[in-house]
Amino acid sequence: MPDSMRTIPVNTRPAYTVTIGPGLLTRCGDLLADTLDTRRVAVITDSTVAPLYLAPVRESLVAAGFSVCSYVFPAGEGSKTLTTLSSILEFLAEEHLTRRDCVVALGGGVTGDMAGFAAAVYLRGIRCVQLPTTLLSAVDSSVGGKTAIDLAAGKNLAGAFLQPAAVLCDTDCLSSLPAAVFADGAAEAIKTGVLCDESLFSLFESGTLAVDPAQVIARCVAYKAGVVERDEREQNERRLLNLGHTVGHAIETCSGYTIPHGHAVAAGLAVIARSAERLGWTESPLASRIGACLAANGLPTGADFSPEDLAEAASRDKKRAGGEITLVIPRRIGACRLRTVPVEELLPIIRAGWEA
Ligand code: GLY
DSSP, X not given: OOTTOEEEEEOSSSOEEEEEETTOGGGHHHHHHTTOSOSEEEEEEETTTIIIIIHHHHHHHHHTTOEEEEEEEOOSGGGOSHHHHHHHHHHHHHTTOOTTOEEEEEEXXXXXXXXXXXXXXXXXXXXXXXXXXXXXXXXXXXXXXEEEEEETXXXXXXXXXXXXXXXXXXXXXXXXXXXXXXXXXXXXXXXXXXXXXXXXXHHHHTTHHHHOHHHHHHHXXXXXXXXXXXXXXSSSGGGGGGTTHHHHHHHHHHTTTOSOHHHHHHHHHHHHHHHHHHTTSSOTTHHHHHHHHHHHTTOOSOOSSOHHHHHHHHTTSTTEETTEEEEEEEEETTEEEXXXXXXXXXXXXXXXXXXX
């Protein structure tokens, strides 16, 4: 294996490996040949990624003996719907994919979620390989087996857990990402740094993400793999990975999904850090440190919606249970905890962190 290639085992059921390095898409056929016992795959991708990477992925798979069909849907969160899911399922059926065959999700978070969910429900579940092409999908969404679509009432409200058969993260894809798309992934990576420890968080303060993204991705994936191994179905510890997401999802919903996920999570993280500090749940100067780190990585620390609208949207979040919702509160870098509050307390909590 070349020195530049890192592998991280994820010991879930089933177990799989996340491989991180350059040039993986053009070698994906060989890299998957031993992992998969089928030679029939359906590549699901979107209209942004298809012109960039579908041809080399297909060529590599065909050269390794795979028979390949592909389905391209319009890029964007607006496609993460039942309608797209239904079209993908009909496509898999028309192409006669069987239980032994495999879906290959080629793209960012939306593609991984959509294709993963299709694989999870087609024939009651077939395998899925994730080929993340964005920083966000590399550091977070391609690992851990969460798949979902949005409903009119909110984000990710229908989904399933399906651990991938393998994740191949080609770091060459990152160099072609527009700055805003790269920043979107930085938000999930910084979130992981806040959860994990000082040594990971300081990589974002020192600008290491831009110069050595492979190192940062590997650190984030290794942290997430440990959490997912201990709590695959998000019953307990995995809920910490939702840091910044309650307000973040509310921002996405209020914006009609025009604010991208990572940007919304960044603002949500900044808000909850300020709330926690002002409500005496955390040590100062955590909020200003997190805010400065987000801003230095091209991310927002607020959004243009009223706390009332956000609290209303957040009260419909899937993390609500009965009249309560569980928030993730940062106490210091490397120490976050869950705090369950009555839904009525969301508004004063959001208000506390609203003003920068
Ligand atoms: N993105 C959070 C998780 O996978 O649990």
